[in-house]
Amino acid sequence: MPEGPQPVALLLAWLVPGLGHWYLGMRRRAWRIALGVLAMFAGGLLVGGIDAVDSTLFYKRMLSSSTPPERVDGDMVWFLGAMFTGPVAFGVDLAHQYRFKVVEDTMTAQGVVRVRRGAMPYEIRDARTGKAIEVRDKATGAPIEFLDPVTGVTRLATSADRPPNIQALGRVREIGTLLCTIAGMLNLIAMIDAGWGRRRSYDPDRGQSRAGGAT
Amino acid sequence: MNPAQMNTLAKASAAASTWREQLAGWSYRPFIDPINAHHWWWALIVPLALLTAVAYKAVRLPTLERYWREVALMSVQVLLGMAALAATLWLLVEVFAGSFRSS
Numbered sequence: 001m002p003e004g005p006q007p008v009a010l011l012l013a014w015l016v017p018g019l020g021h022w023y024l025g026m027r028r029r030a031w032r033i034a035l036g037v038l039a040m041f042a043g044g045l046l047v048g049g050i051d052a053v054d055s056t057l058f059y060k061r062m063l064s065s066s067t068p069p070e071r072v073d074g075d076m077v078w079f080l081g082a083m084f085t086g087p088v089a090f091g092v093d094l095a096h097q098y099r100f101k102v103v104e105d106t107m108t109a110q111g112v113v114r115v116r117r118g119a120m121p122y123e124i125r126d127a128r129t130g131k132a133i134e135v136r137d138k139a140t141g142a143p144i145e146f147l148d149p150v151t152g153v154t155r156l157a158t159s160a161d162r163p164p165n166i167q168a169l170g171r172v173r174e175i176g177t178l179l180c181t182i183a184g185m186l187n188l189i190a191m192i193d194a195g196w197g198r199r200r201s202y203d204p205d206r207g208q209s210r211a212g213g214a215t
Numbered sequence: 216m217n218p219a220q221m222n223t224l225a226k227a228s229a230a231a232s233t234w235r236e237q238l239a240g241w242s243y244r245p246f247i248d249p250i251n252a253h254h255w256w257w258a259l260i261v262p263l264a265l266l267t268a269v270a271y272k273a274v275r276l277p278t279l280e281r282y283w284r285e286v287a288l289m290s291v292q293v294l295l296g297m298a299a300l301a302a303t304l305w306l307l308v309e310v311f312a313g314s315f316r317s318s
């Protein structure tokens with residue numbers, strides 16, 4: 001195994017937590033890194049729901065300047081940490097943005113701006129257009145009549161008519177977001193270790209007897 | 216509180232109660248909805264500390280012979296550190312800041 005920078009291991013470590021160390025022959029370390037990072041990321045989603053991963057699509061605006069004006073509500077700063085968990089973070093984020101959030105066109109000083117936001121508890125999401133449809137009274141939560149976008153029939157809302165996800169609030173939101181972000185930051189440490197670690201040739205985990213210090 | 220304010224408060228309370236019933240009727244969808252941990256959120260610090268130690272020690276330890284022992288030790292250190300921080304902040308806000316307020 002050559003010493004020095006390992007760009008392939010670095011990339012693999014980002015693609016799947018632990019894969020960089022697996023590639024370098026450190027299988028036991030790889031399993032433990034994967035367990036810690038992925039369990040923490042999954043734990044963040046279990047606690048805070050899909051709302052725990054929310055990029056505001058900042059990378060889309062960075063990659064393309066020709067996209068129409070769009071404002072996305074969310075927690076971009078936290079995603080800067082969570083994105084190091086790998087493609088799984090981007091996959092969850094894209095599902096959140098395009099399958100769970102609702103869109104509405106709002107008039108601003110700059111013209112019409114498309115706003116992408118979380119659905120309120122009194123709204124459902126039209127899967128075809130992504131727009132919100134009010135199915136409950138905002139103040140009381142009592143069901144109201146609405147035009148069903150699937151059947152085209154006006155009917156009274158039932159308990160099955162619920163928002164695509166419930167937005168987390170308070171401490172639960174904080175802990176859920178924190179778990180996903182720390183998962184990404186831990187994988188960043190693992191990526192650096194895989195890409196530039198000095199452990200390589202003497203690591204007993206690679207089946208060699210010579211012991212050495214940590215990186 | 217005048218009668219109008221009491222009436223508004225009663226209406227808001229009734230509406231909140233209806234909303235609570237509505238939300239309680241919706242089942243939890245794992246990975247989509249948040250859990251109802253508003254009364255025991257602090258307990259979630261335990262898996263946070265444990266999983267942090269699992270990944271961090273896998274990277275940092277020179278050998279993995281004493282891995283789980285090191286993980287347990289770091290988890291306890293993190294939890295004790297957080298408890299100490301919480302106690303310090305509580306003292307700062309409730310005792311020291313409180314003494315300024317009363318004087």
